[in-house]
Amino acid sequence: MAVGRGRTDLTIEFAGDTFVLELKLKRDSDSKEDGLDQISRYLDTLGMTKGYLILFEIKPSSIMRFA
Structure with a gap:
């Protein structure tokens, strides 16, 4: 969804509700x-009061190698 100059990472519309999510790598x-x-x-641009920030943290010990 385009919002001003940027775009939301993920917008979900479900059962009449809209959920705005921002995804980031830490x-x-x-x-x-x-x-x-x-x-x-x-959220200000959309006139909404609730959104979700999802942070992904990648630790070297958790990386799975595939051969």
């Missing part, structure tokens, strides 16, 4: 704040 300490700022702008 690369540094600013990832969470950047994501919260971004979804806040989307």
